Amino acid sequence: MRTIPREVCLSETQKAVLVGTLLGDGAIKLHGKNARLHIKHSRNQLPLVLYKYFVFANFISMDVNVFEQRVGKKDYKFAEFVTHTHPEFTAYYDLFYPSFKKIVPANINVLLSNPLSFAVWIMDDGSAEYAGLSIQTHSFTAKDVQRLQEAILTNFEIETLTHKNKGRDIIYFPKQSLSKLRKQVFKFILPEFKYKFLPYSARIQTP
Structure with missing residues (x-):
């Protein structure tokens, strides 16, 4: 198996x-002394998997794996890849998984400063x-979500709200914030995902 030099x-x-x-959906997992990045999305999001595969190509030696997996009583199609282990990933593992469960790091205002990350x-x-855009932050605590909102406001000057969804806080960008959000990140959005910026109310066709 090809190894990635520590100097990379x-x-x-x-x-x-x-x-x-x-x-979002990515995970870093320990494997031996170091950690590796695991990307897994629905087959419908294959363009995003391929984009990430291209970005991390110098840390990967496998092909993208497209497969079926039973979840509950239904079969779903997924696409995934795993990088090699490397100290660079271990450093991010230590930030995001201090107690083996993913959190929002205390320095997220530094980490989430590039519009590409946001995109x-x-x-x-x-x-x-219906009238805006939300980010599904169900896996994070209310304190984590607040940290994310503060980072978005500080670094991108975009005000957000929180909505309850399935008993958890999610981040909501109201209609008046969408224009500023688009200006910050839209150029990084893959064509297949630009629909997320079009609220349902704008898709309603009047007779």
Whole structure:
């Protein structure tokens, strides 16, 4: 198996994409002494998987794996890949998994400062709403969500709200914030995910 020299470092683009995907669906897992990045999405999000595969190509030796998996009583199609282990990923594991469960690091205002990170996070967990856009932050605590809101306000000057969904706080961008959000991140959004910026109310066709 090919190994990645310790001297190889994550590029600024790789760091930005890594932060965005860790806030979303990505996971870093320990494997031996170091950690590796695991990307797994629905088959419907294959363009996003392929984008991340391209970004982290110098840390990967496997092909993207497309497969079926039974979840409950239904079969679903997924696409995934795993990087090699590397100290660079271990450093982010220590930030996001201090007690083996993913959290929002206390220095997220530093980590979430690149619009590319913001865009990847939205592609992972963003959802169009009736009049705005939400990010599904169910896996984080209320304190974590507050940290994220503060980072968004500080670094991107975008005000957000929280809505309750399934008993958890999710981040909501109201209609008046969408224009500023688009200006910050839209150029990084893959074509297949731009629909998330079009609220359902704007899709209603009048006779």
